[in-house]
Amino acid sequence: MARGWGARAAGSGARGSRRRARTRPMEGTALLWVRVDRGGQVLAYDVEESSGHRVLDRAVLRAVERADPLPPLPDSYPDDELEVVIPIAFRLRQ
Numbered sequence: 001m002a003r004g005w006g007a008r009a010a011g012s013g014a015r016g017s018r019r020r021a022r023t024r025p026m027e028g029t030a031l032l033w034v035r036v037d038r039g040g041q042v043l044a045y046d047v048e049e050s051s052g053h054r055v056l057d058r059a060v061l062r063a064v065e066r067a068d069p070l071p072p073l074p075d076s077y078p079d080d081e082l083e084v085v086i087p088i089a090f091r092l093r094q
Helices: 003-010 018-023 054-067
Strands: 028-037 042-049 081-090
Touching: 028 054, 042 054, 054 081
Parallel strands: none
Antiparallel strands: 028 042, 028 081
């Protein structure tokens, strides 16, 4: 898989819930499972492993919904679908 696709897909990340996380400091890493078709359409997704905070896990799911559809898979990708697990880290800046 081309790095360009991953970078473009990741660019649609979870940016919501910052205000709540700052008022009640929350950090964590959620594992997002997602299945995408060749055209970039999200077919299925879920939080495979929780960040430990329900609000952050919901932000991960909302990010997928906002990002759908993702960029199409590169022509060089051999399969009709891509299934990946992506760590989404939430860290507060000091």
